[in-house]
Amino acid sequence: xxxxxxxxxxxxxxxxxxRLEQIVNEMDATLYRSAFNPTIAEAxxxxxxxxxxxxxxTLVQGTSGLPIFVGSMAxxxxxxxxxxxxxGGPRDGDVYLFNDPYRGATHLNDVKLVRPLxxxxxxxxWLASVGHYxxxxxxxxxxxxxxxxxxHQEGVLIPPVRIMREGVLDEDIVDVLLAIGRSPVxxxxxxxxxxxxxxxxxxxxxxxLDEQGEDRVLAAFGALSxxxxxxxxxxxxxxxxxxxxxxxxxxxxxxxxxPIRVAVELTVAxxxxxxxxxxxxxxxAGPLNISRATASAACYVALKHLFPEVPANAGCMRPVxxxxxxxxxxxxxxxxxxxxxxxxxxxxxxxxxxxxxxxDPARAMGCSYGTINALSLAGERDDGSRWVMFTFFGGGLGGxxxxxxxxxxxxxxxxxVIPPVExxxxxxxxxxxxxxxxxDSGGAxxxxxxxxxxxxxxxxxxxxxxxVFGERARHAPRGAAGGGPxxxxxxxxxxxxxxxxxxxxxxxTGIALRRGDRLxxxxxxxxxxxxxxxxxxxxxxxxxxxxxxxxxxx
Numbered sequence: 031x032x033x034x035x036x037x038x039x040x041x042x043x044x045x046x047x048x049r050l051e052q053i054v055n056e057m058d059a060t061l062y063r064s065a066f067n068p069t070i071a072e073a074x075x076x077x078x079x080x081x082x083x084x085x086x087x088t089l090v091q092g093t094s095g096l097p098i099f100v101g102s103m104a105x106x107x108x109x110x111x112x113x114x115x116x117x118g119g120p121r122d123g124d125v126y127l128f129n130d131p132y133r134g135a136t137h138l139n140d141v142k143l144v145r146p147l148x149x150x151x152x153x154x155x156w157l158a159s160v161g162h163y164x165x166x167x168x169x170x171x172x173x174x175x176x177x178x179x180x181x182h183q184e185g186v187l188i189p190p191v192r193i194m195r196e197g198v199l200d201e202d203i204v205d206v207l208l209a210i211g212r213s214p215v216x217x218x219x220x221x222x223x224x225x226x227x228x229x230x231x232x233x234x235x236x237x238x239l240d241e242q243g244e245d246r247v248l249a250a251f252g253a254l255s256x257x258x259x260x261x262x263x264x265x266x267x268x269x270x271x272x273x274x275x276x277x278x279x280x281x282x283x284x285x286x287x288x289p290i291r292v293a294v295e296l297t298v299a300x301x302x303x304x305x306x307x308x309x310x311x312x313x314x315a316g317p318l319n320i321s322r323a324t325a326s327a328a329c330y331v332a333l334k335h336l337f338p339e340v341p342a343n344a345g346c347m348r349p350v351x352x353x354x355x356x357x358x359x360x361x362x363x364x365x366x367x368x369x370x371x372x373x374x375x376x377x378x379x380x381x382x383x384x385x386x387x388x389x390d391p392a393r394a395m396g397c398s399y400g401t402i403n404a405l406s407l408a409g410e411r412d413d414g415s416r417w418v419m420f421t422f423f424g425g426g427l428g429g430x431x432x433x434x435x436x437x438x439x440x441x442x443x444x445x446x447v448i449p450p451v452e453x454x455x456x457x458x459x460x461x462x463x464x465x466x467x468x469x470d471s472g473g474a475x476x477x478x479x480x481x482x483x484x485x486x487x488x489x490x491x492x493x494x495x496x497x498v499f500g501e502r503a504r505h506a507p508r509g510a511a512g513g514g515p516x517x518x519x520x521x522x523x524x525x526x527x528x529x530x531x532x533x534x535x536x537x538x539t540g541i542a543l544r545r546g547d548r549l550x551x552x553x554x555x556x557x558x559x560x561x562x563x564x565x566x567x568x569x570x571x572x573x574x575x576x577x578x579x580x581x582x583x584x
Contacts, residue, residue, distance in 0.1 A: 043253050043254070046242065057159065058077070061159065062094075065223040074096075078227060082107075082155065088104045102324055128188050137368050138186070140162055141224070167186040181368065185210075259348045261340045266350075274296045282504075310359050326352050372443060376501075377400065379442050398425070401441075403422060403536065405496065421449060423551055426471060435559075459490040464484050467577075471552070472517075475557075476513070486551075489546065500519050502554045511561075513561075516554045517554055523541055525547060562584045
C-alpha cells in the first residue's frame with residue numbers, strides 16, 4: 031500500500047473491489063453487445079482490465095473476460111507506457127492501438143487499446159481492451175496459418191500508435207486498420223465497440239473517484255494486490271517443499287512432422303514457487319512458438335485455476351518465479367510465427383497442472399482436450415466481397431477427484447463461449463449437419479473424462495477454402511491417478527465423395543471445398559481420473575443409457 035494512504039477496513043475494501051470489478055464487467059458487456067465480429071460478440075473472445083499507472087501491472091479484472099488476456103495485457107500496458115514516454119508522456123484522452131504479439135503477447139488477431147486515466151492532471155491508472163479481430167491480413171483468412179514460417183505470413187503487425195490524440199480520433203490510422211484485413215466492416219464495428227468500452231470505463235472510473243476520492247481508490251488498488259499476494263503465499267505454503275517435474279508434447283509445428291516437448295520443473299520452497307521450463311524444446315519453424323509475455327500469462331492462468339480463492343491481480347504472482355530459457359519455444363521474438371499460441375499455452379497449463387498434482391494429489395485431474403481446433407472458412411459473395419468465418423470448438427475436460435469431467439467444455443485458457451449454430455448459418459453460406467457429443471471419447475476412470483464433440487459443416491456456396499489448426503491428434507489427453515487417455519482429435523473432409531485426412535494430424539491449409547462438401551471435426555475427450563475398475567457400476571449404466579458410452583467401453 032502507498033505510504034500515507036488511508037487504511038481500509040475489510041467491508042469498505044470489499045465494496046470497492048466489487049465496484050471496480052463491475053466497471054470492468056460493464057466494459058466487457060459494452061464490447062460484446064456492440065462488436066460486429068461473432069468471435070467477440072458471441073464467443074466473448076475479449077477482455078478488459080484496470081492497470082497500474084506506473085508499472086502496468088494488473089489491478090482489477092472482471093468476471094467475464096478471457097483469463098489469458100488478463101495476464102498478458104499487463105505486458106501490453108507496459109509497452110504502451112514505454113511508447114507514451116517516447117511521445118513525451120501520456121496525455122488525457124490518448125488511446126494507443128496495437129497488436130504486437132511479442133511485447134503485448136498472444137497473436138496478431140488480438141487488437142489492444144490502452145488508455146491513460148487522468149484526474150486533475152494526475153495519472154490514476156490505465157484502462158485496456160483487447161478483442162480478437164476476424165482477419166488482419168496475411169496468407170490465410172482468419173490468420174490461423176499452420177504453415178506459417180514467419181509472422182508476416184500470419185498478418186500485419188501494428189506497433190503502438192495513438193489512434194486518439196487528446197480525445198480526437200485519427201481517421202488515417204482507422205483507414206489503415208480497415209485496409210489490412212479481409213473483413214473491414216467487422217473491423218470497423220469492433221474498433222468502434224472497443225473505443226466505446228474504454229470510454230465507458232473512463233466515465234465509470236471518474237464517477238467512482240468523485241464518490242470515493244482518489245486516495246481511497248488508490249489505496250484499494252494497493253490493498254487488493256497485497257491481499258492476493260498473502261493468499262497466494264498461503265496457498266503455496268500448503269504444498270510440501272520439493273521439486274516436481276512434468277512434461278507433455280505437441281503433435282508437430284505444422285512444418286516439421288515431429289513432436290515438440292513442453293516441460294516444467296516446479297519447486298516449492300516455503301511460500302515461494304518456481305516454474306522452470308528449462309526442459310522445453312527450442313523454438314520451432316512453425317507457428318507454435320509463444321512470447322515470454324504469453325508464457326508468463328499462461329502460468330498466471332494455470333495458478334488461478336489451481337488456487338481459485340486468490341484474487342486475480344498482479345499480487346498473486348509476486349511469490350512466483352517463472353524461468354524461461356532463451357531461444358526456447360516459450361521465448362519467441364520477431365519474426366517467428368506465433369499464430370497458434372493457444373495450442374502451446376494449453377500444453378503449458380497441462381504440465382503445470384501435472385507438476386502440482388505430484389505435490390498435492392488432491393489437485394490431480396485428467397488433461398483437458400487441449401486444442402481449440404481453430405477453423406477458418408472463406409469465400410467470395412456474388413457481389414465480389416469476401417466472407418471469412420472463423421471459429422473454435424470445444425471438447426472434454428479431465429476427470430477429477432470429485433467427479434467426471436465436463437462434456438463439451440471450453441479450454442482452460444479462457445471463458446469464451448462457443449458461438450451458436452444459428453449465428454454461423456445466418457452469417458455465412460454454410461450449414462452444420464452435425465453438432466453432437468462424441469460417444470466413448472472421454473478417458474476411462476473412476477471418474478470419466480468429459481466427452482468431446484462431433485462437428486460437421488457443409489458448404490452451401492459454389493466454393494470455399496478451409497484452414498484448420500488443431501492439436502492432440504497424436505498425443506491424446508492424458509489421464510491422472512490411473513485414468514485412461516481421452517480420444518485423440520480427428521479432422522477430415524470430403525472431396526468428390528472421398529474422405530481426406532490431414533497429413534499432419536489436425537493441421538491443414540488451402541482445403542478446396544465445393545458446394546455439398548463437408549468438413550468434420552471430432553474433438554478430443556478429457557483424460558480420466560482414477561482406476562476404471564473403481565467406477566460406480568450405476569454411473570456406467572447411466573452413461574450407457576444416455577449414449578455417452580457404448581457397450582464394451584471401459
